Amino acid sequence: MLTEAAVRLNEMADRIGSSVHAEAGVLSIDLSAVIANYRFVQMKAPAARIGAVVKADAYGLGARTIAPALAGAGCRDFFVAHLAEALELVPGLPESARLYVLNGLAPGMEGLCAQAGIFPVLNTLEQARHWQRQAAEIGQKLPAVLQLDTGMSRLGLGMNDLETLLRQPGFLDWVDLRVVMSHLACADMPDAPANADQARRFAEMAIRVPGAQRSLANSAAAMGMSDHADGLVRPGLVLYGIDPLPGPTKGLRPAIALSARVIQIRTVPAGVGVGYDHDYVTPSPRRLATLSVGYADGWPRALGGKGAVWLNGVSLPLVGRVSMDTCTADVTEISAESIEPGDMVELIGQHQSVSDLATLLDTAPHAVLTGLGKRFERRFTGQAQ
Helix, strand or coil, X not given: CCCHHHHHHHHHHHHHHHHHHHCCEEEEEEHHHHHHHHHHHXXXXXXXXXXXXXXXXXXXXXXXXXXXXHHHCCCCEEEXXXXXXXXXXXXXXXXXXXXXECCCCCCCCHHHHHHHCCEEEECCHHHHHHXXXXXXXXXXXXXXXXXXXXXXXXXXXXXXXXXXXXXXCCHHHHEEEXXXXXXCCCCCCCCCHHHHHHHHHHHHHHCCCCCCEEECCEHHHHHHCHHHCCCEEECCHHHHCCCCCCCCCCCCCCCEEEEEEEEEEEEECCCCEECHHHCEECCCCEEEEEECCCHHHCCCHHHCCCCEEEECCEEEEECXXXXXXXXXXXXXCCCHHHCCCXXXXXXXXXXXXXXXXXXXXXXXXXXXXXXXXXXXXXXXXXXXX
């Protein structure tokens, strides 16, 4: 039984509501923009069936909200990395939805996957044999996707393994290969020779699985390689308004914004060290704002001394090291009246995109987005339809 103090704390938390979760900052996701970007991919690949990659909790944005919104827009094919991710999404999706587990199944998970009606992606001969055994045990032909390694050397069967599998006694009697897929290693560089090489290998291998739909294109291929954007297309990053190609793609709508709270503002004289190890020493009297965001929130430590945040269209440089829970911005160039504790500054948004941060950090936009921590409150805006 709860103590009286615990009851009072619960009641207080209910009254405060979501404001507690916004202490670090707010990650806003515009569902109408997500749907618009899904429609944009449909326009770019009109002959294809368009799915959605919602692995890693929809790149950290909230798959249990985003996947049903996409389903409402007509999407029926959803890709995750692990079976646990798929199981979380089943209750919120229509019965006609298809969930695919890209990493395949860990041994022993075949029964749970079959019972839930989820499609495993078969990446190895062992995974294929286990799935065949599961089908035979329950006396029911089971659907699956077959991944082919066409040159990325990451997941999937090469040509020799494919021939071995297709000769495996009873395999095609018990396993219904709905889709054959592969993944392009250089899709973000549409003119790279490797793309043509992989597409050729894919065609040579996929023809050995007649009747299965083909799936080769991800976000980048859908945007920049229309010749390969057929069959079942698997957009991920582009749904969230992030261009997968080096140049801007006209027609994409930004879908996310990130802001953090100002905790404290102080004025310091010249010669004062700021943050751990005093990597930054003030060259003159400065006004500094401490922000409630740090590397524990996915605001990378490497941004210290070279990143920036924004307030009312003004860039505020980060000075000193990014700490676990805080970082410091120099606000000397804006008036004292224009910023105060409790204000929210832009981390990602109109003036600084995920791609901008990725370029600054020499990393991938995916790494920036999926790294954003759980302490940010996720707020969904816009209409899902």
